[in-house]
Amino acid sequence: MTAGRHFLQIPGPSNVPDRILRAMDYPTMDHRGPAFADVGRKALEGMKSIFKTESRVVIYPSSGTGAWEAALVNTLSPGDTVLMYETGHFATLWKSLAQKLDLNPVFIESDWRAGADPAAIEERLRADKGHEIKAVCVVHNETSTGSVTPVADVRRAMDAAGHPALLMADTISSLASVEFKHDDWGVDVTVSGSQKGLMLPPGLSFNAISDKAMKVSEAAGLKRAYWSWADMAGPNDTGYFPYTPATNLLYGLNEAIDMLHEEGLDNVFARHQRHAAATRAAVKAWGLEVLCQVPEHRSPVLTAVMVPEGHSADNFRAVTLRNYDMSLGNGLSKVADRVFRIGHLGDFNDLMLCGTLSGVEMGLRDAGIPYRAGGVQAALEVLGQKFDAARAAA
């Protein structure tokens, strides 16, 4: 029995705001009836405004993993080569998924301490004279490491190499938290999920699809039914779905879309940047190291922090959960027990961040991790800069 609110500071699922929970807490409706069309259309059109695309968005009743699968099975044929980039655990999982589906992923390896390097991608594409590579797949925000891949630069690299492969981007943990422009950046398939920047519970996933990808899909040889874009297209055009949609999650999605536009997407992005900066200031003050080594790749939605050699990040997380009722993300695979991850995404504000960082600072002490006090203090200073001008004027 614990009092007060749990601090859910994993890098997703994020804290679901009351407005969204309440929007979902309504009777399920007839998904074939006339009133449903408004719900469906709002969701499908609204998501275009979030992906910043004029082309098609499809919505699946599934986790984000399903949208990874959908992106591949709709566009590729058995044995196709895809270029993937090892930014971390989730990029590796996507690669494994490609292998299970009978694709041939070429994997650019890395040390997990940065986003994907467009130059390395360009080099591989230039070397692929025969255009064996059918798709380049990158993770926009690698949730396991807190590194952001510059997707627009990947597109530029592809164009520079004159390579016709499709560009696919996983924005599961970045969409609606970090700037993303499906159309302007020339992405062909964007993959996303509901439970991070969209502030929903898990259970919905998305593909945003360029016209080129839609066209490619017609001849793609991998078999598909549940994930078929073609089957979605007809019913979606009038606001319906080919099979029963996750109606109550769509109620929540429509509320989320409203909330994001009420705040303004640019304000949402700036809010996340500011919280990430304050978090990194705290980490620096504690004398700890951020996993991502490339400053401009550091994620606005989560910060992975390395614990000193000889100390256990998982023990620290367990102590913090027990003593302060806060969940933090664990290190996965290559960095298991070496890092912990602070989620600062979704429906989040300054004082929730201060509570979060206070929990980390107290947890470090309780778990016997060597650190310097003062991280929260450093964060307060960064957060306060927003109001410097107002103070000066007063």
Next chain:
Amino acid sequence: MTAGRHFLQIPGPSNVPDRILRAMDYPTMDHRGPAFADVGRKALEGMKSIFKTESRVVIYPSSGTGAWEAALVNTLSPGDTVLMYETGHFATLWKSLAQKLDLNPVFIESDWRAGADPAAIEERLRADKGHEIKAVCVVHNETSTGSVTPVADVRRAMDAAGHPALLMADTISSLASVEFKHDDWGVDVTVSGSQKGLMLPPGLSFNAISDKAMKVSEAAGLKRAYWSWADMAGPNDTGYFPYTPATNLLYGLNEAIDMLHEEGLDNVFARHQRHAAATRAAVKAWGLEVLCQVPEHRSPVLTAVMVPEGHSADNFRAVTLRNYDMSLGNGLSKVADRVFRIGHLGDFNDLMLCGTLSGVEMGLRDAGIPYRAGGVQAALEVLGQKFDAARAAA
């Protein structure tokens, strides 16, 4: 703007009870944290008690259509023959899905006015000397027609034919409303969904898997990732999932499992039988015809009613929705505009049924369908029989 509660009397999604909506209306939790294991285990174990199986159940964040796909891709190889039975629209959709996945469905055709005929299945299996048929797939409760297939008899027919095919049953609209026994009836893969007898919103689907099916799965050649039973098995054993589960729907599922056992599954089944009998009495009194012609196949969860030649069932449904705020199911495909379907499943009671039948009776009049008044009256008489003994004793 309409006052009062909408009557959602399509044959699913069914009316979600407040207890379940409220159970879902809680903050999403860390699906990797220690507290989640209790949620996951309760859902996975609880669903075994609903399927009446001792073997494995998997839960997908998806619609029921996903669980159809999962049943096939985990057990079959490209080009495999499967025996399917045209009980109605959904059986036909499952067949189409099998075709899309590169399987070879043999389809026993029918007039949609009964459940599957075990004798016809036995005949086909006996003819399949080479055991080309790898699976027999039937729909337990065909939602488009209101016909129930006697699944235990199908198993007996398979055994009589000495055929080794797997038996797969779709219980999407029957589970937790109509008696079903995965183990006792020798079913290998049972497919189900959340939004009917389980009283949840759509968004979860299920496979119950016999040990034989699990074994067969190891060598099955269709490619799979999201739907992979093997990937589920490990994490499921400790209450976790290989990818992010639909956490809030799981909260609701656990509440549903509790509610079903509080009422008692046998009482739930009897309740549905009684409501179906009262509904059929009303249909008879109106002088209309039930689509399903085989009395013992008539569904406890929905009743499809034929409208007289020259009249439009869809116009009747539109009038009933507009005048009485009640959604009824439409006729699909072969019976489009020829039937309407009354759902009487899920969280439902006598007075909700009386309201439903009243809406049908008034809608028949308003839509100009020839009918005799007195259907509701007839239903009241059937419902009251439950209390005859108590009355006699008083």
Next chain:
Amino acid sequence: MTAGRHFLQIPGPSNVPDRILRAMDYPTMDHRGPAFADVGRKALEGMKSIFKTESRVVIYPSSGTGAWEAALVNTLSPGDTVLMYETGHFATLWKSLAQKLDLNPVFIESDWRAGADPAAIEERLRADKGHEIKAVCVVHNETSTGSVTPVADVRRAMDAAGHPALLMADTISSLASVEFKHDDWGVDVTVSGSQKGLMLPPGLSFNAISDKAMKVSEAAGLKRAYWSWADMAGPNDTGYFPYTPATNLLYGLNEAIDMLHEEGLDNVFARHQRHAAATRAAVKAWGLEVLCQVPEHRSPVLTAVMVPEGHSADNFRAVTLRNYDMSLGNGLSKVADRVFRIGHLGDFNDLMLCGTLSGVEMGLRDAGIPYRAGGVQAALEVLGQKFDAARAAA
């Protein structure tokens, strides 16, 4: 353990719609902060539109009984004579309350089978040459009997008698269900509550106050603090309250006000009239008698039904609750065990009414009350008349 929704067909509290429950299910806010003013103003202004008044409305965190007390203590002095009218149990309770507060109620007795008779009131007032009577108090809709007092006629009677007493009307079970016009009808103090036509849970009560009553209040000698209009007035003028308001009920009230105006008050009143007519048709078909003997006084919000001599209305209600999960209102005091009351108020529609009447008809049989079958059938015919023109045109 019962399945489906409980039918709460007492004459209030009425069924609270989901929109209102969800509106209340939000975090309590600072009732002294700047954001609260919008909530308070909307509630206070919105209630004027429901009472149809331009003068002041006050809102108490209390049951309706509190608003009865408030009406008296703000306007009267110890020993004052008030003219009250015995329309039923609640009129009698209000009289008792007046006695407890040291007032001197003169009570016009009646047989509980009609609303108040304006002529009888006029006669008493004409006899009161010395204007000892300071207030005339009537119950607009007597919840214990289902009789409506013609309040506008009472005002006309008072004016005809040239009597300066204040006119007070209890609209606890009529407001927002039965037409009421505080200003046009010359009412000085209207008393109401949240849990009937306003569709809220109990916990809020109201006084609408004419300028004359406000003026009279200044010199009124009864002591008051919690109920003081004068203390409310200042804070209310800017949307605040002198003590902590029932914030979450106010959230719900504001939603209720929106819902009532979305449907349109005149449509709401017509809906209740139509349901009452259908209910009375059922009662007549059953061969039972409505308690209220004056046709134009019969209530649009509830119907009190007499059971034949020698039968127990309370046993009937207990049987109906047990067999059909429906709560009906009991007979109170003078008519205890002689009548049952069917509530058809608040957020209610045709099919809910049909379910309700079906429960009554089955309950009559199960409880062994002599009746003729066919009440529900009769109600269906009345309800269908609304669509006669549309049918004829089709």
Next chain:
Amino acid sequence: MTAGRHFLQIPGPSNVPDRILRAMDYPTMDHRGPAFADVGRKALEGMKSIFKTESRVVIYPSSGTGAWEAALVNTLSPGDTVLMYETGHFATLWKSLAQKLDLNPVFIESDWRAGADPAAIEERLRADKGHEIKAVCVVHNETSTGSVTPVADVRRAMDAAGHPALLMADTISSLASVEFKHDDWGVDVTVSGSQKGLMLPPGLSFNAISDKAMKVSEAAGLKRAYWSWADMAGPNDTGYFPYTPATNLLYGLNEAIDMLHEEGLDNVFARHQRHAAATRAAVKAWGLEVLCQVPEHRSPVLTAVMVPEGHSADNFRAVTLRNYDMSLGNGLSKVADRVFRIGHLGDFNDLMLCGTLSGVEMGLRDAGIPYRAGGVQAALEVLGQKFDAARAAA
């Protein structure tokens, strides 16, 4: 539009936990039906365990102000003298209320910087040879100042003076947060409300009543109806109420009682003490002064902080609300604009406190209040002491 959760850090209403909001979010039930008795009995019996009394508790649908009035009108007669103690704004309001009800309060004045002094009370009582004083009324936790009156010592003072007056204690902002023992401490009437330690929205209030007070009530001359203990007693004995109770708030109250006992009242009290100590450490580090000057009187539920001369506490609060979406309590009456109040009561935990104090520290800077940085840091150190032993053992 603000993101994330509002920090409601006024000293009540406190943050309502999801469990309680959801418990309230259920359909209203028949408060005269058989199922209600369980709800009513649980609430009435449960509140005895919170007040720590074996005698009667009554529950009003009203704000705490109503329970103040109820305590007086049930026990006193017009013109009676009551001894009250000016601990702050709310003690003064109670005194004003007594005056409005025709009582004669003798008011022991104070500078608002401590709880009531039992010695001063004893002195007044000793001087009252004729036992004109009928009741001694103290505020247990003065919400306007953050000072706690030692109620057990007041009882000892009364006994030492051999005075027969009733002892009344207002625990509106202390009950279920600060230790209180109605029976052991010899309190005759304890007044309380729902929206502080009980974690509910406002709308319920309470009197706990000693047998002596109940006896005195029989002859008390003040008029009463809504507040009458005698009218409550009969229906309460079987779990019912004399008029419509605030049903949905009772649902929440029963959940609150469960939550308090799950945590354990002693743990709840210790949690509040610890948070208060951390808050005072922050205030000291900031170089600011706590309003309450008597260390052992300092409140576990709120801390009132003085701003330096020449600075505006209200401007600070407005800046903090605007910049950090946190509501703090204002200075009332004598200390208007001189203090701000930090609420740390109800459903509250360490990280919520850290967020709160961070908001204060940043707000001080933004509002130009002279302060020293480091308050949050000081609080972290105090909070961490709880885990010192565990750390040492590890």
